[in-house]
Amino acid sequence: MGAGLKNRGKTREDVDERRKAIEESTGVELRNIGAVPLDPEAASKNIENMIGAVSVPVGFVGPLRITGDHASGEFLVPLATTEGALLASVNRGCSVITASGGANALVVKDSMTRAPVFRVRDLRHAVEASSWIENNIDRLREAAEATTRHGKLLRADPFAVGRSFFVRFSFATGDAMGMNMATIASEAAARLIEKETGAVLISVSGNLCVDKKPAAINSILGRGKIVLADVTVPRAVLEEKMHATPEAVAETCYRKCGIGSSLAVSLGSNAHAANMLAALYIATGQDPAQVVEGSMSTTTCEVVDGDLYISVRLPCVEVGTVGGGTRLPCQAEALSMIGCLGEGKASKLAEIVGAVVLAGELSTLSAQSAGHLGQAHSRLGR
Numbered sequence: 001m002g003a004g005l006k007n008r009g010k011t012r013e014d015v016d017e018r019r020k021a022i023e024e025s026t027g028v029e030l031r032n033i034g035a036v037p038l039d040p041e042a043a044s045k046n047i048e049n050m051i052g053a054v055s056v057p058v059g060f061v062g063p064l065r066i067t068g069d070h071a072s073g074e075f076l077v078p079l080a081t082t083e084g085a086l087l088a089s090v091n092r093g094c095s096v097i098t099a100s101g102g103a104n105a106l107v108v109k110d111s112m113t114r115a116p117v118f119r120v121r122d123l124r125h126a127v128e129a130s131s132w133i134e135n136n137i138d139r140l141r142e143a144a145e146a147t148t149r150h151g152k153l154l155r156a157d158p159f160a161v162g163r164s165f166f167v168r169f170s171f172a173t174g175d176a177m178g179m180n181m182a183t184i185a186s187e188a189a190a191r192l193i194e195k196e197t198g199a200v201l202i203s204v205s206g207n208l209c210v211d212k213k214p215a216a217i218n219s220i221l222g223r224g225k226i227v228l229a230d231v232t233v234p235r236a237v238l239e240e241k242m243h244a245t246p247e248a249v250a251e252t253c254y255r256k257c258g259i260g261s262s263l264a265v266s267l268g269s270n271a272h273a274a275n276m277l278a279a280l281y282i283a284t285g286q287d288p289a290q291v292v293e294g295s296m297s298t299t300t301c302e303v304v305d306g307d308l309y310i311s312v313r314l315p316c317v318e319v320g321t322v323g324g325g326t327r328l329p330c331q332a333e334a335l336s337m338i339g340c341l342g343e344g345k346a347s348k349l350a351e352i353v354g355a356v357v358l359a360g361e362l363s364t365l366s367a368q369s370a371g372h373l374g375q376a377h378s379r380l381g382r
Contacts, residue, residue: 010040010050019051038328046325056080058283058334059087064094064359065102068351074098077356078334079279086275086360089367093359096241096366100233103358105351109226111154111170112178112318114186117206118165118199126160129197133158133167136196143192144185150174151181153189159208165199166208175346177224177287177320179211212289214267219296224318225347229354230311233362238308242366246308249362252369253301253310271368273297273312276360280353283334285325290318299361310365312358319353321345 019034033052040050059081063074077094079087097103120126133140133156141153155170169189171182187204194201205211210218235246242249253271261269268274274295281288293316302309321340325331335341340349 010044012040015040015050015052018049022051038330042328046328056082056282058330060337061087061091061094061356061359063098064352064355065098066105066351066355067102068105068348068355069107070345070348071105071351071355075338075352077280077352078283078337079276079356080283080334081275081279083275083279086279089363090276090279090356090360092241093361093363093366094356096233096237096362097231097355097359099237099241100231103229103231103355105227105229105354105358107225107227107317107347107350109222110172110224110347111222112173112182113168113170113209113223114179114182114204114211115166115168115206115208116186116190116204117202117208118167118190118194119202120160120163120165120199122163123160125197125199126158126163126165129165129193129199130158130160132197133193140189140192144169144171144189147185147188148181150176151178151185153185156189164206166206167193168208173320175321175343176323177290177318177346179287179318210293212292214292214296216267218293218316219267220315222315223293224290224316225314225350227314227317227350227354228311229314229351229358230309231358231362232304233308233310235306235308238366242363242370244366244370246303246306248369249308249310249365250301250303252365253299256365256368257299268296268298270295270297270299270312270357271361271364273299273314273357273361276357277353280356281319283331284319284340284349285328285331285335286319287324290316293318297357299365301365310358310362312354312361314354314357317350317353319346319349321349 019030036053036055038053058078060076060078062076065074140156144153152172157168159166169186173181190201257269274291277291277294298313300311332341
């Protein structure tokens, strides 16, 4: 199987020929992978060397009532997963939130980052380059924004370590998740820095961004959208629907998410935020690898006037409603289910993400406080 086969086009015939070559090479018949009806042309910007597609079961949770700046009303939310019991659990949380009047969900910051790394002569050279950046932000903005119709350069923050010099660019990216946009714009700005300061560009990504890796800088400053969501669950609703008390749920959250996460030196203080993020991201055509950063969420619980107050802070919700996997037909349908397909919808999607994570956290912490988690997984997850 040579390079010629790998580099051929993306028609159905090309995909079939490529898959048959793989079958001959491996001795495995790929009947099911080849049978998934995904148009190769529709996927041409999402994958190379296509041989078929993999199906993931899709269900829904809700209705989930949300009161946000962008998402308002009741939503039936699509989730894609192979983990039994997950949707049943999240759906239970949705029921409690809706019965409690709905979740507040807000986007409080929005910026995608990319951080090129340069080589400088010494620390004085790094300081000089930092000063040039500070005094020429308008020129950097012009260079970066010349590469994109929608991206806007918000900040350029320099960091020096020996002869390594980093610049962490922050961009507004409109309704795209914006990673490619930020990369292209950052390279243009970095070339201007290289030309004007003599710092040598080594890599357009120097890992201070930080993309698809857990990192304290992202946990604190955020990347993509910082989303906050909360709800106050009346005691009677919690006891009726979750068979748990506010005191028990709050203590479980404190000892599990607070003390346990601290003891583990975890960058996420939550029950299982990554579960909801992965299921929603896969269903709606987001980059599943961004779940790594999304998992650095913080869940808190308190007893307030006898009721349960629960909140989540998601510092890295990196989602888009245009471009990327949102172009694919199934993912576009899933986004349409929640009114989030196309321009002007990315912040709405992010608020829905926050509310779904809140629902999953509420359900799991309640189940654990009542001693029901193992029972549910035994019944639904095997």
